[in-house]
Amino acid sequence: MRSELTRFPLVKALLKNRWPQLLVFIVMLAGFLFAILSGFIGTPVGSSNFGIVFVWIAWWAILILVAVPFFGRGWCAVCPIPLPGEWIQRGAILEPPSRKPRWLNLRWPNKLRNIWLQNLTFTLVALFSSVILTTPTVTAIVLAGMLFLAIGMSIVFERRTFCRYICPVGGFIGLYAQAAPLELRVKDKRVCATCKDKPCYNGSQVGYGCPWDVFPGGLTRNTYCGLCMECLRTCLYDNIVVNARPFAADLAKPSTRLDETFKAFIMLGAAMIYAGVLLGPWGALKLAAYSVGTTAWLGYAAAFLALIFGILPAFFTLAVKVGQRLSRASTPQHLFSKFATALVPLGLMFWVAFSLSFVLTNAAYILTALSDPFGWGWNLFGMAGIAWQPYLNALLVPLQTLVLVGGLLWTVRTAQKVGTEVRVSPIPVIVFCTLATLVMLGLLL
Amino acid sequence: MSRKQWFLIIFAGLAGAVIAFAPLPVRVTPPAQRTLRVEANQFAYSPAVLAVNPGDTVTIELVSTDVVHGLYVDGYGVSVTADPGQTTRLTFTADRSGSFRFRCNVTCGALHTFMIGKIQVGSNILLWRALGLTILASLVAIILFPRPAKAQAA
Amino acid sequence: MRRSEMLSRMLVIAGVLIVLLVPLAVRFYDGQGIVEIHGRMAETGGWSPSAIKAQVGVPLHLRLTSDDVMHGFAIGQSEMAAVDVPPGKMTELTLTFDKPGTYTYYCTRWCGLNHWRMRGTIEVTSDGLGAPQPVSPPLYVTLNLDIDAPHPAPVTPLERPSALRGAAFTALLPPSYLTTDYYRSYSPAQAFNDLRSDPALKSLNNAQLWDIVAFIWQSNTTPEGLAAGKQLFAQNCAACHGENGAGNGVFADKLAAAGEKSSEDMTGAKGMQMKKPVNFTDPANMLGASPALLLGKTIRGGMGTGMPMWGSIFTDEKTWNIIAYLYSFHFTEVTK
Numbered sequence: 001m002r003s004e005l006t007r008f009p010l011v012k013a014l015l016k017n018r019w020p021q022l023l024v025f026i027v028m029l030a031g032f033l034f035a036i037l038s039g040f041i042g043t044p045v046g047s048s049n050f051g052i053v054f055v056w057i058a059w060w061a062i063l064i065l066v067a068v069p070f071f072g073r074g075w076c077a078v079c080p081i082p083l084p085g086e087w088i089q090r091g092a093i094l095e096p097p098s099r100k101p102r103w104l105n106l107r108w109p110n111k112l113r114n115i116w117l118q119n120l121t122f123t124l125v126a127l128f129s130s131v132i133l134t135t136p137t138v139t140a141i142v143l144a145g146m147l148f149l150a151i152g153m154s155i156v157f158e159r160r161t162f163c164r165y166i167c168p169v170g171g172f173i174g175l176y177a178q179a180a181p182l183e184l185r186v187k188d189k190r191v192c193a194t195c196k197d198k199p200c201y202n203g204s205q206v207g208y209g210c211p212w213d214v215f216p217g218g219l220t221r222n223t224y225c226g227l228c229m230e231c232l233r234t235c236l237y238d239n240i241v242v243n244a245r246p247f248a249a250d251l252a253k254p255s256t257r258l259d260e261t262f263k264a265f266i267m268l269g270a271a272m273i274y275a276g277v278l279l280g281p282w283g284a285l286k287l288a289a290y291s292v293g294t295t296a297w298l299g300y301a302a303a304f305l306a307l308i309f310g311i312l313p314a315f316f317t318l319a320v321k322v323g324q325r326l327s328r329a330s331t332p333q334h335l336f337s338k339f340a341t342a343l344v345p346l347g348l349m350f351w352v353a354f355s356l357s358f359v360l361t362n363a364a365y366i367l368t369a370l371s372d373p374f375g376w377g378w379n380l381f382g383m384a385g386i387a388w389q390p391y392l393n394a395l396l397v398p399l400q401t402l403v404l405v406g407g408l409l410w411t412v413r414t415a416q417k418v419g420t421e422v423r424v425s426p427i428p429v430i431v432f433c434t435l436a437t438l439v440m441l442g443l444l445l
Numbered sequence: 446m447s448r449k450q451w452f453l454i455i456f457a458g459l460a461g462a463v464i465a466f467a468p469l470p471v472r473v474t475p476p477a478q479r480t481l482r483v484e485a486n487q488f489a490y491s492p493a494v495l496a497v498n499p500g501d502t503v504t505i506e507l508v509s510t511d512v513v514h515g516l517y518v519d520g521y522g523v524s525v526t527a528d529p530g531q532t533t534r535l536t537f538t539a540d541r542s543g544s545f546r547f548r549c550n551v552t553c554g555a556l557h558t559f560m561i562g563k564i565q566v567g568s569n570i571l572l573w574r575a576l577g578l579t580i581l582a583s584l585v586a587i588i589l590f591p592r593p594a595k596a597q598a599a
Numbered sequence: 600m601r602r603s604e605m606l607s608r609m610l611v612i613a614g615v616l617i618v619l620l621v622p623l624a625v626r627f628y629d630g631q632g633i634v635e636i637h638g639r640m641a642e643t644g645g646w647s648p649s650a651i652k653a654q655v656g657v658p659l660h661l662r663l664t665s666d667d668v669m670h671g672f673a674i675g676q677s678e679m680a681a682v683d684v685p686p687g688k689m690t691e692l693t694l695t696f697d698k699p700g701t702y703t704y705y706c707t708r709w710c711g712l713n714h715w716r717m718r719g720t721i722e723v724t725s726d727g728l729g730a731p732q733p734v735s736p737p738l739y740v741t742l743n744l745d746i747d748a749p750h751p752a753p754v755t756p757l758e759r760p761s762a763l764r765g766a767a768f769t770a771l772l773p774p775s776y777l778t779t780d781y782y783r784s785y786s787p788a789q790a791f792n793d794l795r796s797d798p799a800l801k802s803l804n805n806a807q808l809w810d811i812v813a814f815i816w817q818s819n820t821t822p823e824g825l826a827a828g829k830q831l832f833a834q835n836c837a838a839c840h841g842e843n844g845a846g847n848g849v850f851a852d853k854l855a856a857a858g859e860k861s862s863e864d865m866t867g868a869k870g871m872q873m874k875k876p877v878n879f880t881d882p883a884n885m886l887g888a889s890p891a892l893l894l895g896k897t898i899r900g901g902m903g904t905g906m907p908m909w910g911s912i913f914t915d916e917k918t919w920n921i922i923a924y925l926y927s928f929h930f931t932e933v934t935k
Contacts, residue, residue, distance in 0.1 A: 022607055022610070023610075025611075026610055026611055026614040027614070029611065029614060029615065030614040030615065030617065030618040031618075033615055033618050033619060034618040034619075034622075037618065037619060037622065038622075041622075041623075041626075043664065043666065043686075043687045044666045044667070045552060045665070045666060045667070045686040045687030046555065046557075046558075047552055047557065047558055047686075047687060048552075048686065048687025048688065049687070083611070087608075087611075092604055093604065093607045093608055093611060094601075094603055094604050094607045095601070095603070095604065097600075097604070130556065130559075131555075134555040134556060134558075135555060278559045279546075279559070279561060280561070281489075281490070281493035281494055281546075281561055281562045281563045282489075282493065283486075283488055283489020283490070283491070283493065283560070284489070286488055286489065286556050286559050286560075287488065287489075287556075290555060290556055361548075361558075362558055372688075372689075373622075374622065374626075375664065375687040375688065375689070376626060376629075376689060377662060377664075377688070377689025377691070378625075384688075388550055389517070389522070389550075390517075390519055393519050393520055394520070397543075397571050397575075398571075400575075401571070401574070401575040401578065404575070404579070405575065405578045405579055405582050408579055408582055408583060409582050409583075409586060412582070412583055412586040412587070413586065413590075416586070416590050427587060430583055430586070430587060431583075433583075434579060434580065434583040437579050438576055438579055438580075441572060441575045441576055441579065442572065442576075445544065445569065445571055445572040445575055508849065509709075509849070510849040510850075511711050511712075511849075512640075512668040512669065512708075512709065512710045512711055513668065513669035513708050513709065513710070528708055528709050528834075528838075529709040529714075529838040529848075529849050529850065530709060530833065530834070530836070530837030530838030530839070530842060530848055530849060531833050531834070531837060531842070532842060551669055551685075552668065552669065552685065552686040552687060553668050553669070554667055554668055
């Protein structure tokens with residue numbers, strides 16, 4: 001069922017050589033800084049500002065509609081945020097230097113070796129999202145903040161602690177990367193078991209130890225592998241491969257971690273809330289979400305948190321409990337988390353359906369922002385005067401229906417596989433997911 | 446797979462096709478002239494949900510109550526702009542059924558891109574079809590894989 | 600250091616510098632000799648800058664943009680066509696002034712209750728040549744009118760007067776009533792009383808006299824003037840006074856609500872307060888106002904009541920056109 005992509009010499013050469021990746025990094029870093037710059041000195045009108053349009057329309061579209069579903073952590077492989085910090089941390093940009101600089105190089109605290117902090121950062125961004133994604137300066141501050149935090153953490157801690165434990169985006173990319181048809185694995189685990197130096201984790205003359213603090217030999221899921229390709233370069237035994245595989249292969253091994261489970265709830269709830277608040281016809285809700293600090297906003301924030309951390313998990317728990325009753329099963333461990341694996345394809349498809357509407361409606365701004373990135377009257381590609389209009393509007397509803405119904409089928413199969421494994425009826429969980437899909441359809445169509 | 450399962454799959458496919466595409470008897474209402482007054486302010490329309498019958502000649506009177514706003518109807522591609530104090534009218538024939546969003550097409554502040562209303566022309570048939578497909582999909586999946594006998598290889 | 604490492608560092612630095620410096624450099628050189636004006640709603644700052652200097656005969660290059668909602672730009676007391684200033688776009692405009700003086704530029708698209716506060720000035724100087732325009736005092740000043748005093752109409756017509764019917768009595772009417780001076784100086788109610796006590800018109804009944812008043816008012820305007828007045832009213836007045844003049848525009852309630860609170864000055868003392876816009880369709884009020892009085896109210900403004908001052912914006916001709924249009928809420932067939 002898997003097809004090794006690295007068996008093609010060209011693919012392997014492109015991944016193993018540092019230059020292609022570096023060149024992409026440079027372009028990405030330039031674009032990232034350009035977005036920050038335009039946020040600070042460009043027009044404060046979001047829909048005409050490169051920073052807003054490129055981050056929240058173009059990048060978001062590519063990330064959620066293409067990168068995550070098809071390449072998993074593919075974005076992390078080219079994300080420019082760690083580059084400046086790693087330059088300082090490693091003392092080099094390309095290959096490992098002969099003498100490494102002595103920074104603090106601390107290990108990340110054990111208690112924080114989970115994605116709860118990422119759950120927190122994402123929730124914070126989500127609570128303020130109406131302001132962040134409409135105000136160029138705020139977007140620029142958030143982007144710059146991420147860049148500087150990553151630099152600071154590279155100096156204090158070893159490896160990419162920002163990416164792994166803080167980045168609000170990285171958390172959900174990891175969760176949904178499990179569903180992607182692409183993976184980095186080892187060919188033969190026995191080779192790793194006998195490998196003495198484990199340069200993939202510890203680093204060597206030719207490459208760095210895994211920046212994501214993962215031992216490739218133990219990889220069974222995509223969640224925390226950033227596809228940075230360092231292990232491909234350091235492995236002495238040519239034991240690292242990149243495979244094409246069936247979608248959702250990782251979901252066959254249900255997660256037992258509560259932090260990941262809640263990530264799934266956060267993403268599921270946020271997609272539903274955004275579909276209602278941002279794309280719905282209720283103006284008061286939009287104003288409440290935007291008016292940060294007011295009573296209305298506090299109400300919105302409370303409802304947001306209640307849905308994500310209270311209502312959805314409570315109904316889900318109920319569903320799991322009913323399933324247990326139905327099957328008169330003993331109580332296997334981590335039942336809640338294991339069943340929540342089904343929420344991974346469901347949440348991903350909710351986000352795809354939501355983003356389709358948002359992105360197709362606003363795609364026209366990409367053309368104008370390319371030609372006049374700062375709203376200064378430039379016309380670089382002659383498209384600055386293009387009038388706004390939604391694109392592919394007639395396809396939207398059929399596409400969303402397809403995505404949501406397809407997503408539900410995928411979810412149901414995932415829940416059934418979990419049910420088989422834990423010997424608990426998945427039907428109540430399926431009912432929960434079906435109801436959620438019906439609500440989402442009602443909000444979007 | 447057993448024959449029973451194959452039958453079920455074929456049945457589900459047919460049922461799905463019926464739900465998705467079957468022409469429905471349309472309740473014909475004599476077309477009427479309808480004038481709907483819609484107030485626009487940052488960042489909402491009031492009323493935000495309009496309902497008309499297919500075939501109606503719809504006139505939307507757009508009254509802006511703070512800054513310049515527009516109203517663009519998805520699916521119809523028609524639009525109108527109004528300044529405060531200058532009501533404008535948009536007339537079109539509601540010849541496509543379904544639910545369409547209408548949105549502001551004159552940048553009107555931070556939440557401009559989210560200033561959205563809905564116009565329902567007849568019933569929102571695509572939503573009903575989608576809901577039907579969803580329930581069918583989940584029922585079929587439950588019946589198709591009723592009681593997983595043994596744990597499959599992970 | 601290896602050459603590859605060197606090269607990659609240079610590439611990274613070059614990439615960063617290019618994206619940061621090129622836009623700034625282009626911005627700097629592109630902006631030479633051009634004044635860039637940003638428009639914001641009055642509550643968040645209005646125009647910036649709001650004071651510009653220019654010289655007679657020297658083209659003034661402007662770039663206009665809005666930072667929030669749709670605005671417009673025009674120069675007061677001129678025939679310059681207004682340009683739109685849409686958010687996030689740049690509108691280029693070149694102005695050349697042939698007379699020195701202080702010009703007002705103002706927003707021409709309603710952008711909230713305080714839209715009319717969005718104004719700025721251009722100080723145009725000349726090198727010795729040409730003196731500022733001599734300013735003659737407006738009519739309400741020469742007539743010594745108290746434009747803040749109530750002006751109830753002592754008499755009002757029972758039915759809507761008709762200029763067309765009034766025209767039938769032209770033969771009887773002494774020509775002094777038809778002069779512009781007469782029309783501008785007296786209210787319709789005063790004109791009615793003058794006509795009532797005029798022996799030449801003794802034979803006419805009240806309704807007929809009102810028809811003559813309507814005729815006098817019509818004879819002081821033209822269809823084009825009324826059309827222009829109507830358009831100016833729609834663009835500048837209707838948001839508060841209502842599209843039909845009834846004082847019920849979209850901002851009327853907000854003005855009334857601002858009421859009490861708006862009246863406190865910085866020391867807490869009560870002054871004029873925001874109030875509901877005047878209803879132009881009420882004859883008891885409107886027929887007691889002379890064109891000179893309305894001119895005064897229009898150009899000086901309501902001083903804290905929410906009524907803008909239009910003196911630096913409208914030419915006299917435009918103001919007279921608006922005023923003529925206001926009376927058309929009371930007289931039929933005026934446009935005929």
